[in-house]
Amino acid sequence: MIFHNRHLAETDPARMGQHTFGNLQGWEDFPSKVQPNDVVLVGGNFGCGSSRQQAVTCFLTLGVSAILAPSFGAIYERNAINEALPVVTCDWPSMAIETGDEVQLDLTTGAFANLTRGTSLQARPLSDVELAIYHRGGLLKG
Numbered sequence: 001m002i003f004h005n006r007h008l009a010e011t012d013p014a015r016m017g018q019h020t021f022g023n024l025q026g027w028e029d030f031p032s033k034v035q036p037n038d039v040v041l042v043g044g045n046f047g048c049g050s051s052r053q054q055a056v057t058c059f060l061t062l063g064v065s066a067i068l069a070p071s072f073g074a075i076y077e078r079n080a081i082n083e084a085l086p087v088v089t090c091d092w093p094s095m096a097i098e099t100g101d102e103v104q105l106d107l108t109t110g111a112f113a114n115l116t117r118g119t120s121l122q123a124r125p126l127s128d129v130e131l132a133i134y135h136r137g138g139l140l141k142g
Helices: 011-017 055-063 072-080 126-136
Strands: 040-042 068-070 087-089 102-107 113-114 119-122
Touching: 011 055, 055 072, 072 126, 087 119
Parallel strands: 040 068, 068 087
Antiparallel strands: 102 113, 113 119
């Protein structure tokens, strides 16, 4: 679970990040390890079943710049796009990558490169509408 329901009483977005993956064994320290502009790589169908906005906001408050996955749950993907959190579909598991590698992602072209290992692959670029929402800072901003 991305954001456990026991934290739903938390209404301050700035404090939601500290609860990201907090109920997942082995991932409790995720919020303390994330650095601003990190790209988070996750498994397929990420966010499936999650309709809570906190599941997106928690990554934004940690400073995550994008989430990459082979696929996303439809509601989660829409919520992320609307909040200007880039969710990018790509087959990153086929790429040699380790925690801490320096990566580069071009949201316009979908070019994804592991600068540490000198490898790259093509991700799905954001659509014109998604880019417009991202540049506005969210669907309801601007």
